[in-house]
């Protein structure tokens with residue numbers, strides 16, 4: 414199949430592009446950034462805020478599936494809400510419009526737990542009132558609604574997941590759950606980390622291999638099996654100090670301290686503590702494979718290897 418990704422130079426793109434290439438697809442990876450290393454994919458620079466460029470590339474590539482990843486994440490979006498609006502809101506609209514005009518068969522959307530606001534059930538189901546507290550969450554909620562609109566109004570096959578915070582052995586893009594990865598990275602290279610989240614912070618998290626597999630499985634699911642456009646997916650929901658304990662098990666002697674950052678802590682406190690993903694399980698067979706400790710066992714050697722190879726995981 415012909416696959417086009419936006420925002421392919423980011424944390425998810427790093428692993429999703431190689432998974433798609435490994436499956437034998439022809440992959441066009443686009444991003445605002447200069448060409449990242451994405452072996453096996455064709456690279457094109459694309460700013461999703463430029464409607465004409467988005468239209469032209471969809472016209473030229475004629476993708477069977479578009480994975481729309483380009484976004485400004487939660488903490489970065491609060492520092493620059495105008496940019497978050499332009500990229501996340503207007504950019505998503507440009508993509509949907511181009512896909513409609515050029516009859517793209519399938520559009521995969523990456524939403525987030527940031528669509529939720531405070532005071533929701535634990536675990537939190539798919540269908541509750543959405544009162545996001547960040548511009549990122551507002552634009553993600555709106556993107557979900559745009560996907561539903563294009564599906565109903567124009568028959569565009571839109572599907573998406575609400576991701577928990579994703580953890581992988583690459584530099585994250587300014588999300589509020591980045592403290593989790595930094596515990597591993599700084600624990601290994603410095604013997605300790607001062608977390609910007611309180612010790613009792615509990616939000617849903619997921620290891621990247623599960624996140625990438627979720628996108629591939631959702632994209633491949635038969636349309637008639639999908640009763641929804643957007644699905645919660647869940648893996649584990651540890652407290653920050655439980656992540657620290659898991660890191661310490663694999664990296665003996667590591668010291669994690671806590672100095673909450675008001676902006677990021679307030680974002681984390683507004684999110685659900687756990688997600689109810691029963692609809693994804695029922696409709697397309699979603700199951701996570703990694704627990705917190707299984708992730709730690711897989712992640713620590715990868716981070717050690719990257720640091721030994723001189724990778725820049727500084728934050």
Ligand SMILES: NC(=O)c1ccc[n+]([C@@H]2O[C@H](COP(=O)([O-])OP(=O)(O)OC[C@H]3O[C@@H](n4cnc5c(N)ncnc54)[C@H](O)[C@@H]3O)[C@@H](O)[C@H]2O)c1
Nearest residue numbers: 420422423424425445460461483484523525576578579586
């Ligand atoms: N990583 C997570 O924990 C997480 C959680 C929930 C949802 N998501 C969603 O998944 C998607 C991918 O996330 P990620 O973690 O890879 O993010 P990231 O920040 O690592 O990557 C996003 C990419 O978008 C690109 N980008 C920014 N502005 C752009 C523009 N104007 N045009 C084109 N590209 C632009 C950036 O250069 C970057 O490479 C996003 O939509 C995000 O909202 C991620």
